[in-house]
Amino acid sequence: xxxMLKSGLIGLLLLxxxxxxxxxxxxxxxxxxxxxAVTETVALTPVETIEKAYNKEAFLSHDAISLDMVINFGxxxxxxxxxxxxxxxxxxxIELNDGASIYYDxxxxxxxxxxxxxxxxxxxxxxxxxxxxxxxxxxxxxxxxSDVETLNLNDTSYNAQTLTFEANxxxxxxxxxIVYSDPKTHMIDYVAxxxxxxxxxxxxxxxxxxxxxxxxxxxxxxxxAHHWEFYEWSKDxxxxxxxxxxxLSNVEFVKADADTFSIPEGFVEK
Numbered sequence: 001x002x003x004m005l006k007s008g009l010i011g012l013l014l015l016x017x018x019x020x021x022x023x024x025x026x027x028x029x030x031x032x033x034x035x036x037a038v039t040e041t042v043a044l045t046p047v048e049t050i051e052k053a054y055n056k057e058a059f060l061s062h063d064a065i066s067l068d069m070v071i072n073f074g075x076x077x078x079x080x081x082x083x084x085x086x087x088x089x090x091x092x093x094i095e096l097n098d099g100a101s102i103y104y105d106x107x108x109x110x111x112x113x114x115x116x117x118x119x120x121x122x123x124x125x126x127x128x129x130x131x132x133x134x135x136x137x138x139x140x141x142x143x144x145x146s147d148v149e150t151l152n153l154n155d156t157s158y159n160a161q162t163l164t165f166e167a168n169x170x171x172x173x174x175x176x177x178i179v180y181s182d183p184k185t186h187m188i189d190y191v192a193x194x195x196x197x198x199x200x201x202x203x204x205x206x207x208x209x210x211x212x213x214x215x216x217x218x219x220x221x222x223x224x225a226h227h228w229e230f231y232e233w234s235k236d237x238x239x240x241x242x243x244x245x246x247x248l249s250n251v252e253f254v255k256a257d258a259d260t261f262s263i264p265e266g267f268v269e270k
Contacts, residue, residue: 046148046161047138050179053186054135059222062087062253064260069128073230073244084260085129087253089137091261092129103263107171110267121270123197126171128246131211131228135188138179142169151180153190154238159183174201178235187223188213192233208233209243219251226251 044052064086071079085092094102100115104125111121130137138145144164151160158180165173178192190212194204210233213225226248232240 046159047145049186050135050181050188051138053223055222056136058220059136060087062220063256064254065132065251066254067132067251068249069246071128071244071246078244079124079128083128083132084254084256085133086256086261087133087136089129089133091256092125093261094124094128101264101267103261103267105261105263109270110263111270112264112267118268118270119198122171123195125270127195127197131246132224132248134191138163142166142173151178152238153180156189157183158189159186172196174204187216190239192235210239212239217251220253222253224248224251 064084066082066084068082069079070077079094079096080098081094081096083092083094091105092103096102096115098114098116099112101112102115102121102125103110109122109125111118115121117124142165144166146162146164148159148161151158159182161179161181163177163179165175167173172195174196175194179188180190180192181188190210192208192210194201194208196204210231212229212231213227214229215227216223216225218224228246228248229242230244230246231242234240
C-alpha cells in the first residue's frame, strides 16, 4: 500500500473517530437533559396535597356518586334516604324513605309537596352534599384559604387552614370552615364550621360545630368516610360533646342520564 493511500486511510479513520466522538457527546448530553426533565417535580399547594390524598382526579372522572345516608341528632333520626350527586356538585337529589324528595339544579331547589320540613329544604339540599364532597371542593371558585398553621385539637397536632368565601359565593358565603388534616397522610380528620342558612352570621358564630370523618373505605380508588360524627366545638376548647352522627352505606359511582336529575312534575321551588 502506498504512503499516500495509507495517509488518506488514516486521515479518514481519524475523521470518522472525531465525528463519532462528537455524536456520542451530543447523545450523552441529550440523555442528561431528558433525565433532568423527568425528575423535575412541581411543588403542590397545601390544598392540592389534600386533594391528591383523596384522588380528586379519579373522583371527577365519574359522572355521579350515589349512597344511602342515615343522620341522627339528639338521639332522633334527622334524615334517612338515598342521595345522588353529580361529582362536580352542580346537580343532586335526596330521595327520603318516607316518600318525599328534594332536588337541586345549580342555585334552584325543588321539593315534593309531601316534604315534612319545607324550611330545611335548601339546607338539606346543599349541606349533606357539601360535607360528602368537601375534600374535592377545596379549590372551587370563590374559596379563600389562610396559610397553614399547626393547631392542637384534643391533644393531637394538625395542619390547619381556615376556609372563607368571596361575596356571593354559593348559598351561604358567610360560612367558614377550619380544616384539620393529618400532617403525614393529609387526610381530613375534622372540620370545624358555622352554618348561616336561615340565621345571621353572629348567631351562627355563637354556636359553631365540627364534623369528624372516620371509617374510610376505598370506592374505586377514592377514599370515602362512611361514618361522620358531629360535635360541639370552640377554637379554645376544641371538640365538645357529640351531638349527632351520620352513617353512609351502599356508596357507589353511577352513570347519570338525562332523566337522573330531571325535576318531577308538581314539585315546589323553594
